[in-house]
Amino acid sequence: MEWECSTEGRPSDAELVRQTCAGQRSAFDELIERYQRRATSVAYRLLGDLHDALEVCQEAFVRAYQNLDSLEDQRRFGSWLLRIVTNLSLNFRRSRAAIARKAAFDDCLNAGETARDEQIAAPDYSDEQPEARSAAAEMSLLVQKAIADLPDQQKTALVLFSIEQLPQKEVASIMGCSVEAVKWHVFQARKKMREALAPYL
Template sequence: MFIDDEDLVKRSQQGDIEAFEQLISKYQQKVFNIAYRLIGNPHDASDLAQEALIKVYKSIKSFRLDASFSTWVYHIVTNVCRDELRKRSRHQVSSLDEPLVSQDGEVNREVPDYSNCPETAYEQKESGEYIQGLINSLSPEYRMVVVMREMMGLSYEEIAQELNITLGTVKSRLNRARKYLKDKIIEDREQRQSMGRLSVERGKA
């Protein structure tokens, strides 16, 4: 039997634990996925997802029923992750590990190089870990707009409101991030093909 969010939220606001558990079961995977895309590793993502869901539980009585529950939940997990990224940025030391895309769009470093191990490169490129590696290489402000747009499905206007930036800034960051990701994927594919041709030529020698 299908029970919509509004009914579950109403019951949760009245203290119905079972109803809240049903809500959590619907959203916990998406909450984790958002945290993972923003933070970059499953252990921290799991901790932050749990923190976000605790905030949902503590704040659910203040949720307005005329709003979208899913959007509200995603707003909470996004804020939890943003706070974590801010903490990390304050403790970062300038080094070769600086973000790949800076505020002015410059490329500062490369993502991990798997050229010495073609098998590992292939496995990484065929998995979500490869895409996550690319996303991790973006600085937090670029990573945030990519995840909000491509994964959470927010409009440009919603992203601008959520991050308190202009619509033009949202579009600029998305365009720069997408261009980098596209170029890097093409570059990696060409590198892999080149390694494959080299292996064939060596085999014929």
């Protein structure tokens, strides 16, 4: 049985895809409502930023709508959408990393600017919430950083299988690899997470 969100008492994904292709925009609106939460969750886990995740998900739904007639197995809309979300998230992350590297280089060139020196010397913590300083919040940040530092394939497998709890077969379909490869990526990701967090446990 193909994975999809619960559709008890409602049209199946395949029915909604067919209706959308026939020109019923409201059918695609229902698909958005059905998958927006999970798509945003996956993007957020991969990117670590809610604003970026929402931006990626918006683009993913636009692309899904534009290319819906290319979906061969209409029952697999959920997996197909999450593959789009995953690919866009990883591409966004690589692009963001390239921009960050350029910004860091520019900062080095302009390191003598007084205003920037003062900002570095005296950062503003006035907006920091008290709970952000708690042990639980600190551990949460450490976990997020450990996930962010994983190689892309390991991170994707961990997010989809261990966090989103998708079946291994569906994770393999989304990632375009074998089930055995998914198992290996998850194993390696968990190993690296344990190593990264060991000093804090």
